[in-house]
Amino acid sequence: MMHTALQYDELAVPGVRALQPYEPGKPLAELEREFGISNAVKLASNENPLGPSPLALAAARETVDNIARYPEGSGYLLTGRLAGIHAVTPDCITLGNGSNDVLDMIARVFLGPGSEAVFSQHAFAVYPIVVQAVGAKGRVAIAHDGSRGPVAGHDLGAMHALVGPATRVVFIANPNNPTGTWLTDNELHEFISSLPAHVMVVVDEAYFEYVVQEHYTDSIPWLDEFPNLIITRTFSKAYGLAGLRVGYAVSRPEVAELLNRVRQPFNVNSIAQAAAAAALDDEAHLQKSVQNNLEGLQQLAAGFERLGLEYIESVGNFIAVDTGQRAEPVYQHLLQTGVIVRPIAAYGLPNHLRVSVGLPEENVRLLAALKKTLA
Numbered sequence: 468m469m470h471t472a473l474q475y476d477e478l479a480v481p482g483v484r485a486l487q488p489y490e491p492g493k494p495l496a497e498l499e500r501e502f503g504i505s506n507a508v509k510l511a512s513n514e515n516p517l518g519p520s521p522l523a524l525a526a527a528r529e530t531v532d533n534i535a536r537y538p539e540g541s542g543y544l545l546t547g548r549l550a551g552i553h554a555v556t557p558d559c560i561t562l563g564n565g566s567n568d569v570l571d572m573i574a575r576v577f578l579g580p581g582s583e584a585v586f587s588q589h590a591f592a593v594y595p596i597v598v599q600a601v602g603a604k605g606r607v608a609i610a611h612d613g614s615r616g617p618v619a620g621h622d623l624g625a626m627h628a629l630v631g632p633a634t635r636v637v638f639i640a641n642p643n644n645p646t647g648t649w650l651t652d653n654e655l656h657e658f659i660s661s662l663p664a665h666v667m668v669v670v671d672e673a674y675f676e677y678v679v680q681e682h683y684t685d686s687i688p689w690l691d692e693f694p695n696l697i698i699t700r701t702f703s704k705a706y707g708l709a710g711l712r713v714g715y716a717v718s719r720p721e722v723a724e725l726l727n728r729v730r731q732p733f734n735v736n737s738i739a740q741a742a743a744a745a746a747l748d749d750e751a752h753l754q755k756s757v758q759n760n761l762e763g764l765q766q767l768a769a770g771f772e773r774l775g776l777e778y779i780e781s782v783g784n785f786i787a788v789d790t791g792q793r794a795e796p797v798y799q800h801l802l803q804t805g806v807i808v809r810p811i812a813a814y815g816l817p818n819h820l821r822v823s824v825g826l827p828e829e830n831v832r833l834l835a836a837l838k839k840t841l842a
Protein backbone atom coordinates (compact mmCIF):
# COMPACT_ATOMS: atom_id res chain seq x y z
CA MET A 468 0.00 0.00 0.00
CA MET A 469 1.30 3.46 -0.93
CA HIS A 470 1.46 6.20 1.63
CA THR A 471 1.87 9.80 0.67
CA ALA A 472 4.62 11.34 2.78
CA LEU A 473 3.18 13.19 5.72
CA GLN A 474 3.85 16.94 5.50
CA TYR A 475 4.58 17.41 9.18
CA ASP A 476 5.27 21.10 8.76
CA GLU A 477 1.70 21.70 7.64
CA LEU A 478 0.41 20.11 10.82
CA ALA A 479 2.10 22.80 12.91
CA VAL A 480 0.26 26.03 13.71
CA PRO A 481 1.26 28.89 11.37
CA GLY A 482 3.58 30.64 13.84
CA VAL A 483 5.58 27.48 14.41
CA ARG A 484 6.01 26.65 10.71
CA ALA A 485 8.54 29.42 10.06
CA LEU A 486 10.15 29.27 13.51
CA GLN A 487 13.93 28.96 13.78
CA PRO A 488 14.78 27.12 16.99
CA TYR A 489 17.07 28.76 19.56
CA GLU A 490 20.69 27.71 19.15
CA PRO A 491 22.45 27.29 22.47
CA GLY A 492 26.18 27.57 23.06
CA LYS A 493 28.08 24.36 22.41
CA PRO A 494 28.30 22.26 25.59
CA LEU A 495 31.79 21.51 26.95
CA ALA A 496 31.27 17.75 27.02
CA GLU A 497 30.21 17.76 23.36
CA LEU A 498 33.37 19.59 22.23
CA GLU A 499 35.59 17.32 24.31
CA ARG A 500 33.93 14.23 22.78
CA GLU A 501 34.25 15.57 19.24
CA PHE A 502 37.88 16.64 19.46
CA GLY A 503 39.11 14.09 22.01
CA ILE A 504 40.38 16.82 24.34
CA SER A 505 39.90 17.23 28.07
CA ASN A 506 40.64 20.81 29.11
CA ALA A 507 38.27 22.84 26.98
CA VAL A 508 37.12 26.28 28.14
CA LYS A 509 33.55 27.43 27.64
CA LEU A 510 33.01 31.17 27.35
CA ALA A 511 29.82 30.85 25.34
CA SER A 512 26.71 31.06 27.50
CA ASN A 513 27.30 33.91 29.96
CA GLU A 514 27.56 31.54 32.90
CA ASN A 515 29.24 32.57 36.16
CA PRO A 516 32.81 31.18 36.03
CA LEU A 517 32.93 31.10 39.85
CA GLY A 518 29.87 28.86 39.95
CA PRO A 519 27.10 29.28 42.51
CA SER A 520 27.40 30.15 46.18
CA PRO A 521 28.40 27.22 48.42
CA LEU A 522 25.22 27.98 50.36
CA ALA A 523 23.18 27.29 47.21
CA LEU A 524 25.02 24.01 46.62
CA ALA A 525 24.43 22.90 50.21
CA ALA A 526 20.72 23.72 49.96
CA ALA A 527 20.48 21.84 46.65
CA ARG A 528 22.15 18.75 48.14
CA GLU A 529 19.89 18.80 51.16
CA THR A 530 16.77 19.00 48.99
CA VAL A 531 17.77 15.99 46.89
CA ASP A 532 16.54 13.72 49.70
CA ASN A 533 13.01 14.99 49.13
CA ILE A 534 12.60 14.68 45.40
CA ALA A 535 9.90 12.04 45.65
CA ARG A 536 7.61 14.92 46.61
CA TYR A 537 6.24 17.53 44.24
CA PRO A 538 7.78 20.95 44.76
CA GLU A 539 5.76 23.62 46.48
CA GLY A 540 3.74 24.95 43.58
CA SER A 541 3.62 28.50 44.86
CA GLY A 542 7.36 28.57 45.59
CA TYR A 543 6.38 30.01 48.96
CA LEU A 544 9.84 30.41 50.49
CA LEU A 545 11.63 31.75 47.41
CA THR A 546 8.76 34.05 46.46
CA GLY A 547 8.71 35.44 49.98
CA ARG A 548 12.45 36.09 49.96
CA LEU A 549 12.27 37.84 46.59
CA ALA A 550 9.32 39.95 47.68
CA GLY A 551 11.28 41.08 50.73
CA ILE A 552 14.36 41.97 48.72
CA HIS A 553 12.41 43.93 46.12
CA ALA A 554 10.06 45.56 48.64
CA VAL A 555 6.92 44.26 46.92
CA THR A 556 4.20 41.88 48.10
CA PRO A 557 4.63 38.15 47.25
CA ASP A 558 1.70 38.32 44.83
CA CYS A 559 3.88 40.50 42.55
CA ILE A 560 6.29 37.62 41.87
CA THR A 561 5.88 34.98 39.15
CA LEU A 562 8.46 32.20 39.21
CA GLY A 563 9.75 30.74 35.97
CA ASN A 564 11.79 27.76 34.83
CA GLY A 565 14.47 30.27 33.94
CA SER A 566 13.33 33.74 32.94
CA ASN A 567 12.81 32.39 29.43
CA ASP A 568 9.81 30.57 30.85
CA VAL A 569 8.42 33.87 32.12
CA LEU A 570 8.97 35.50 28.71
CA ASP A 571 6.99 32.63 27.19
CA MET A 572 4.15 33.11 29.70
CA ILE A 573 4.05 36.83 28.86
CA ALA A 574 3.67 36.00 25.16
CA ARG A 575 0.95 33.46 25.83
CA VAL A 576 -1.02 35.86 28.01
CA PHE A 577 -0.74 39.07 26.00
CA LEU A 578 -0.07 38.05 22.39
CA GLY A 579 -1.77 36.05 19.66
CA PRO A 580 -2.71 36.24 15.98
CA GLY A 581 -3.43 39.84 15.02
CA SER A 582 -1.29 41.41 17.74
CA GLU A 583 2.27 42.68 17.64
CA ALA A 584 5.34 42.85 19.85
CA VAL A 585 8.16 45.36 19.41
CA PHE A 586 11.81 44.62 20.12
CA SER A 587 15.18 45.77 18.86
CA GLN A 588 17.48 44.47 16.20
CA HIS A 589 20.34 42.49 17.86
CA ALA A 590 18.10 41.84 20.89
CA PHE A 591 17.84 38.61 22.89
CA ALA A 592 16.88 35.70 20.59
CA VAL A 593 14.08 34.40 22.78
CA TYR A 594 11.79 37.41 22.08
CA PRO A 595 11.11 36.58 18.41
CA ILE A 596 10.67 32.90 19.27
CA VAL A 597 8.02 33.35 21.95
CA VAL A 598 6.22 36.00 19.88
CA GLN A 599 6.08 33.95 16.70
CA ALA A 600 5.15 30.74 18.50
CA VAL A 601 1.81 32.24 19.59
CA GLY A 602 1.08 33.57 16.10
CA ALA A 603 1.80 37.22 16.87
CA LYS A 604 3.95 39.47 14.73
CA GLY A 605 7.35 40.74 15.84
CA ARG A 606 8.27 44.28 14.78
CA VAL A 607 12.02 44.80 14.83
CA ALA A 608 13.39 48.31 15.43
CA ILE A 609 16.71 49.15 13.80
CA ALA A 610 19.41 49.52 16.46
CA HIS A 611 21.67 52.55 16.94
CA ASP A 612 24.42 52.95 14.35
CA GLY A 613 26.64 54.69 16.88
CA SER A 614 25.81 58.28 15.96
CA ARG A 615 23.24 58.91 18.73
CA GLY A 616 23.64 55.99 21.13
CA PRO A 617 25.94 53.03 21.72
CA VAL A 618 26.63 51.04 18.54
CA ALA A 619 24.09 48.23 18.18
CA GLY A 620 22.21 49.39 21.30
CA HIS A 621 18.41 49.74 21.49
CA ASP A 622 17.15 52.88 19.72
CA LEU A 623 14.12 53.75 21.84
CA GLY A 624 12.94 56.32 19.30
CA ALA A 625 12.91 53.67 16.56
CA MET A 626 11.12 51.29 18.91
CA HIS A 627 8.51 53.90 19.77
CA ALA A 628 7.87 54.51 16.07
CA LEU A 629 6.82 50.86 15.68
CA VAL A 630 4.26 50.96 18.49
CA GLY A 631 0.78 51.01 16.97
CA PRO A 632 -2.80 49.95 17.69
CA ALA A 633 -1.91 46.23 17.42
CA THR A 634 1.08 46.45 19.80
CA ARG A 635 0.55 44.59 23.05
CA VAL A 636 4.10 44.00 24.29
CA VAL A 637 7.46 45.79 24.05
CA PHE A 638 10.57 43.83 25.03
CA ILE A 639 13.62 45.74 26.27
CA ALA A 640 16.78 43.99 27.43
CA ASN A 641 18.70 46.20 29.83
CA PRO A 642 21.52 45.46 29.42
CA ASN A 643 21.02 43.67 26.14
CA ASN A 644 22.46 40.31 25.17
CA PRO A 645 24.52 39.82 22.93
CA THR A 646 25.61 43.49 22.67
CA GLY A 647 26.06 44.36 26.37
CA THR A 648 24.62 47.82 25.67
CA TRP A 649 22.40 49.50 28.26
CA LEU A 650 19.87 52.28 28.76
CA THR A 651 20.04 55.04 31.36
CA ASP A 652 17.34 55.56 33.98
CA ASN A 653 16.20 58.78 32.30
CA GLU A 654 15.85 57.48 28.77
CA LEU A 655 14.13 54.29 29.91
CA HIS A 656 11.73 56.18 32.18
CA GLU A 657 10.86 58.63 29.44
CA PHE A 658 10.24 55.79 26.99
CA ILE A 659 7.92 53.88 29.31
CA SER A 660 6.06 57.10 30.14
CA SER A 661 5.45 57.68 26.45
CA LEU A 662 3.74 54.32 25.83
CA PRO A 663 -0.02 53.78 25.90
CA ALA A 664 -1.15 51.98 29.08
CA HIS A 665 -2.45 48.93 27.17
CA VAL A 666 1.09 48.08 25.98
CA MET A 667 2.93 45.82 28.41
CA VAL A 668 6.58 46.82 28.76
CA VAL A 669 8.92 43.98 29.61
CA VAL A 670 12.25 45.15 31.00
CA ASP A 671 14.53 42.13 30.95
CA GLU A 672 17.17 42.64 33.63
CA ALA A 673 18.95 39.27 33.34
CA TYR A 674 22.34 40.92 33.97
CA PHE A 675 21.14 43.43 36.58
CA GLU A 676 23.55 42.36 39.34
CA TYR A 677 26.61 42.93 37.14
CA VAL A 678 25.92 46.53 36.21
CA VAL A 679 27.69 49.17 38.30
CA GLN A 680 27.13 52.22 36.07
CA GLU A 681 25.78 55.22 37.91
CA HIS A 682 22.75 55.89 35.70
CA TYR A 683 21.70 52.27 35.43
CA THR A 684 18.54 51.66 37.41
CA ASP A 685 16.54 48.97 39.13
CA SER A 686 13.17 49.50 37.46
CA ILE A 687 11.15 47.49 40.02
CA PRO A 688 10.23 50.62 42.08
CA TRP A 689 8.64 52.04 38.91
CA LEU A 690 5.80 49.54 39.31
CA ASP A 691 4.15 52.15 41.54
CA GLU A 692 4.01 54.46 38.56
CA PHE A 693 3.55 52.07 35.60
CA PRO A 694 0.79 49.43 35.85
CA ASN A 695 1.92 47.99 32.49
CA LEU A 696 5.49 47.22 33.55
CA ILE A 697 6.95 43.71 33.93
CA ILE A 698 10.55 43.23 35.09
CA THR A 699 12.27 39.89 34.57
CA ARG A 700 15.31 38.62 36.46
CA THR A 701 17.21 35.33 36.60
CA PHE A 702 19.42 33.15 38.77
CA SER A 703 21.24 31.89 35.65
CA LYS A 704 23.81 34.64 35.31
CA ALA A 705 25.37 36.36 38.35
CA TYR A 706 23.99 33.74 40.76
CA GLY A 707 25.59 30.92 38.79
CA LEU A 708 22.56 28.62 38.73
CA ALA A 709 21.97 28.33 34.97
CA GLY A 710 21.61 24.55 35.11
CA LEU A 711 18.82 24.65 37.67
CA ARG A 712 16.55 26.96 35.65
CA VAL A 713 15.12 29.65 37.93
CA GLY A 714 13.98 33.10 36.95
CA TYR A 715 11.07 35.37 37.83
CA ALA A 716 8.94 38.31 36.87
CA VAL A 717 8.01 41.22 39.11
CA SER A 718 4.80 43.01 38.15
CA ARG A 719 1.57 44.38 39.57
CA PRO A 720 -0.42 41.56 41.28
CA GLU A 721 -3.10 41.76 38.57
CA VAL A 722 -0.48 41.00 35.90
CA ALA A 723 1.10 38.23 37.99
CA GLU A 724 -2.35 36.68 38.39
CA LEU A 725 -2.69 36.52 34.59
CA LEU A 726 0.79 35.03 34.19
CA ASN A 727 -0.01 32.42 36.82
CA ARG A 728 -3.01 31.26 34.80
CA VAL A 729 -0.67 29.86 32.13
CA ARG A 730 2.25 28.91 34.40
CA GLN A 731 2.77 25.15 34.62
CA PRO A 732 1.85 24.07 38.16
CA PHE A 733 5.33 22.88 39.19
CA ASN A 734 7.52 24.79 36.74
CA VAL A 735 10.35 25.41 39.23
CA ASN A 736 11.62 22.22 40.84
CA SER A 737 12.25 21.86 44.54
CA ILE A 738 16.06 21.76 44.27
CA ALA A 739 16.04 24.94 42.23
CA GLN A 740 13.73 26.72 44.66
CA ALA A 741 15.89 25.86 47.65
CA ALA A 742 19.20 26.69 45.95
CA ALA A 743 17.93 30.02 44.63
CA ALA A 744 16.63 31.08 48.05
CA ALA A 745 19.98 30.16 49.63
CA ALA A 746 21.92 32.01 46.92
CA LEU A 747 20.17 35.20 47.97
CA ASP A 748 21.80 34.86 51.41
CA ASP A 749 25.34 35.00 50.04
CA GLU A 750 25.97 38.64 49.22
CA ALA A 751 29.74 38.10 49.51
CA HIS A 752 29.73 35.50 46.75
CA LEU A 753 27.68 37.78 44.52
CA GLN A 754 30.12 40.64 45.08
CA LYS A 755 33.06 38.36 44.31
CA SER A 756 31.33 37.36 41.07
CA VAL A 757 30.71 40.98 40.13
CA GLN A 758 34.34 41.88 40.89
CA ASN A 759 35.68 38.99 38.80
CA ASN A 760 33.45 40.19 35.99
CA LEU A 761 34.58 43.83 36.12
CA GLU A 762 38.22 42.76 36.03
CA GLY A 763 37.53 40.23 33.27
CA LEU A 764 35.75 42.83 31.12
CA GLN A 765 38.82 45.05 31.37
CA GLN A 766 41.17 42.17 30.71
CA LEU A 767 39.28 41.12 27.58
CA ALA A 768 38.85 44.68 26.31
CA ALA A 769 42.57 45.37 26.75
CA GLY A 770 43.40 42.09 25.00
CA PHE A 771 41.12 42.89 22.05
CA GLU A 772 42.75 46.31 21.76
CA ARG A 773 46.21 44.72 21.67
CA LEU A 774 44.95 42.53 18.82
CA GLY A 775 43.62 45.60 17.03
CA LEU A 776 40.03 44.35 17.31
CA GLU A 777 36.99 46.54 17.89
CA TYR A 778 34.37 45.47 20.39
CA ILE A 779 31.03 46.71 21.64
CA GLU A 780 31.34 48.39 25.05
CA SER A 781 29.57 45.99 27.45
CA VAL A 782 28.23 46.15 31.00
CA GLY A 783 27.15 42.49 31.02
CA ASN A 784 29.29 39.42 31.68
CA PHE A 785 30.30 39.10 28.02
CA ILE A 786 31.71 41.20 25.18
CA ALA A 787 30.92 41.07 21.47
CA VAL A 788 34.19 41.43 19.59
CA ASP A 789 34.45 42.29 15.89
CA THR A 790 36.79 39.77 14.24
CA GLY A 791 37.07 41.97 11.14
CA GLN A 792 35.92 39.06 8.98
CA ARG A 793 33.16 36.46 8.94
CA ALA A 794 33.30 35.12 12.47
CA GLU A 795 32.16 31.57 11.78
CA PRO A 796 35.56 30.24 10.59
CA VAL A 797 37.24 31.99 13.53
CA TYR A 798 34.76 30.30 15.85
CA GLN A 799 35.49 26.91 14.28
CA HIS A 800 39.22 27.42 14.63
CA LEU A 801 38.86 28.44 18.28
CA LEU A 802 36.89 25.23 18.87
CA GLN A 803 39.86 23.22 17.63
CA THR A 804 42.02 24.88 20.26
CA GLY A 805 39.47 23.92 22.92
CA VAL A 806 37.86 27.35 23.40
CA ILE A 807 34.11 27.73 22.94
CA VAL A 808 32.69 31.19 22.28
CA ARG A 809 29.45 32.20 20.58
CA PRO A 810 29.04 33.22 16.95
CA ILE A 811 26.17 35.72 16.75
CA ALA A 812 25.35 35.86 13.04
CA ALA A 813 21.81 34.82 13.99
CA TYR A 814 21.59 38.12 15.92
CA GLY A 815 22.54 40.10 12.83
CA LEU A 816 26.21 40.42 13.81
CA PRO A 817 28.00 38.04 11.42
CA ASN A 818 31.52 39.40 12.07
CA HIS A 819 31.24 39.36 15.85
CA LEU A 820 31.89 36.67 18.42
CA ARG A 821 30.35 36.96 21.86
CA VAL A 822 32.88 36.06 24.54
CA SER A 823 31.63 35.43 28.08
CA VAL A 824 33.89 36.66 30.87
CA GLY A 825 35.70 33.73 32.45
CA LEU A 826 38.28 33.30 35.18
CA PRO A 827 41.45 35.36 34.55
CA GLU A 828 43.32 32.32 33.20
CA GLU A 829 40.39 31.39 30.93
CA ASN A 830 40.37 34.92 29.49
CA VAL A 831 44.12 34.61 28.85
CA ARG A 832 43.54 31.33 27.06
CA LEU A 833 40.85 32.85 24.83
CA LEU A 834 43.03 35.86 23.97
CA ALA A 835 46.02 33.64 23.12
CA ALA A 836 43.85 31.33 20.98
CA LEU A 837 42.32 34.33 19.22
CA LYS A 838 45.76 35.78 18.50
CA LYS A 839 46.92 32.49 17.03
CA THR A 840 43.72 32.06 15.02
CA LEU A 841 43.88 35.53 13.49
CA ALA A 842 47.63 35.34 12.71
Ligand SMILES: *Cc1c(COP(=O)(O)O)cnc(C)c1O
Pocket residue numbers: 513564565566567568591640642643644671673700701702703704709712713714
Ligand atom coordinates in the same frame (compact mmCIF):
# COMPACT_ATOMS: atom_id res chain seq x y z
C1 LIG B 1 20.34 34.63 29.67
C2 LIG B 1 19.23 35.59 29.43
C3 LIG B 1 17.95 35.39 29.93
C4 LIG B 1 17.48 34.26 30.71
O1 LIG B 1 17.92 33.11 30.82
P1 LIG B 1 17.26 32.05 31.78
O2 LIG B 1 18.38 31.10 31.99
O3 LIG B 1 16.10 31.46 31.06
O4 LIG B 1 16.84 32.74 33.03
C5 LIG B 1 16.98 36.34 29.70
N1 LIG B 1 17.25 37.44 29.03
C6 LIG B 1 18.46 37.69 28.54
C7 LIG B 1 18.70 38.95 27.83
C8 LIG B 1 19.48 36.76 28.71
O5 LIG B 1 20.68 37.00 28.18
